[in-house]
Amino acid sequence: MATVLPVYPSTRRNVELVLLLGAVVIAAGAWAVVGLTMDGALPANLALYAGGLAALALLLHGVLRWKAPHADPILLPVATLLNGIGLVVIHRLDITEDTAAAGRQLLWSALGIVIAGAVLWFVRDHRVLRRYTFTAMVVGLVLLLLPLLPGLGRTINGARIWIGIGPLSFQPGELAKLVLAVFFAGYLVVHRDALSLMGPKLLFLRLPRARDLGPILLAWLASVGVLVLQRDLGTSLLFFGLFVAMLYVATERVSWIVVGLGLFAAGAVLAANVFGHVQERVDIWLHPFAPDNLDRSYQLVQGLFGMANGGLLGTGLGEGRPDIVPFANSDFIYTSIGEELGLVGLFAVLLLYGVIVERGLRTAIAVRDGFGKLLAAGLAFSMTLQIFVVVGGVTRVIPLTGLTMPFLAAGGSSLVSNWVLVAVLLRISDLARRPAPVVTDGPEPGDTGATQVVRLP
Incomplete structure (x- = not known):
């Protein structure tokens, strides 16, 4: 009887380690350049920040080696590099503005990475999340509604999207997008056959049945409700865009995209003509240099x-x-990078985001279960939409929305939620890249007793 010795492919954790150390070195070098340029000496806190970022990244790397050895080796280094670049730019602005936002950002980074490690530790299989499909829906809606509670919600810069507990403030909508992605994936994996196969055909489009329009209409109404009650254009756009993208991935029907774009256009026209804060943002977008708008469009103009x-x-x-730009370390951190690192720097940042999205979509293609495919694709699309909305806003492609750049912008809500997003992608990729188990049925006719080495996929 032949002896079959399986040879498992490399987990590439050592590759991840090398890339991780390279990301920390790049961030530490940029931190040193800021100190040498602005103060003529190496920053006194260089070792603290570089060592802190390295320790946090290595901690998560260790969790991956132990709990998710087959996870994607690229996601963690790229996310660490983006987090490090954000710390550098915030520190550079701290020096000019005499603030201490970089220290708070490092603490939020620590919290985000620790929570990401906890997700990888306790969620051994992403398919467990499917059991909580409707629980995720309830939690997501509660998170969206929390800022409306008297005494808990806070209105900052005209938008009521924050909750405050003592001196701390948090934006629950950032976490809502994650749990709602779990709900959408769990719902669509069950109902995608009805949504994709049934309905009348008009020309080259197969239109959905009236009864199947219910979920997308509810999602549209919920996004409009967020826009009206919380005055938050960005979250409304992200919420509805995420659902339409996941609906298309689940059904592969262009008609859902057409219906989604039609509802979005109707909602945009309605909002621009009914709600004053949306009218103002559209006016600033269309006429930022008009003399009557210069006070309101100052931030956008200075960023340009x-x-x-x-x-x-x-x-x-x-x-x-x-x-000079208001909120240069949060809403407009992308323009801060563009001024000091130029178009090349902006493209490099977009390329890093593109790598995260590409690895997320690759994970969605490789994973074997439908729920994991939809969840990974939804999380990748959510980051894509957020980046488009932010970059499009500061470059005048679309009106400003108030969302922040993932991993870069100052603020704990976005940073923590995006580290959790990466953790979930890492967990899904671990199952997607894990070799299939070897099943032996006994000796085959003609076995010579020789040892065979089989390399698993």
Whole structure:
């Protein structure tokens, strides 16, 4: 009888470790450049921040080695590099504005990475999340409604999307997108046959049945409700766009995209003509340089001037004036990067985001269960939509919405939720890349007794 010795493919954890150390070195080098440029000496806190980022990243790397050895080796280094770049830019603005936002951002980074490690530790199989489909729906809706509670919700910059507990504030909508993605994936994996196969055909489109329009109409009404009650255009757009994207992935029907775009266009026209805060943002978007709008469009205009000043290669870290732009370390951190690192720096950041999205979609293709495919694709699309909304807003492609750049912008809500997003993708990718078990049925006719080595996929 032949002896079959399976040879498992490399988990590539050592590759991840090398890339991780490279990401920390790049972030530490940029931190040192800021100090040398602005103060003429290495920053006194360089070892603290570089060592803190390295320790946190290595901690999560250790959890992956133990609990998810086959997880994607690229996601963690890229997320760490983006987090490090964000810390550098926030620190650079701290020096000019005499603030301490970088210290708080490092603490939020620690919290986000620890929670991501806990997700990988306790969620051994992403398919367990499918049991909580409707629980996730309830939790998501509660998170969206929390800012409306008297005494708990806070209105900041005209939007009521925050909750406050003592001196701390948090944006629950950031976590809502994750749990709602779990709900959408669990719901659509059960109902996708009815949504994709049935309905009348008109020309080249197969239209959905009236009864199947219910979920998308509810999602549209919920997103409009968020827009009306919380004055939050960004979350409304992200919420509805996530559902339509996952609906298309589940059914592969273009008609759902057409219906979704039609509802979005109707909602946009309605909002622009009925709600004053949306009218104002559209007016600023269309006429930012009009004399009557200069006070309201100051932030957008200064951001555009900053990116124009950066040109192709930028002014250099510490050499520009991104502090002129209000909220330069949060809502407009992308323009801060554009001024000091130029168009090349902006494209490099977008390329890093593109890598995360690509690895998420690759995971969605490779994983074997329908729920995992939809969840991974939904999380990747949610990051894509958020990046498009933010970059499109600060570059005047679309009106400003108030969302923040994942991993880069100052603020704990976005940072924690995006580390959890990466953790879920890592968990799904671990199952997707795990070799299939070897099943032996006994000796085959003609076995010579020789040892065979079989390399598993």
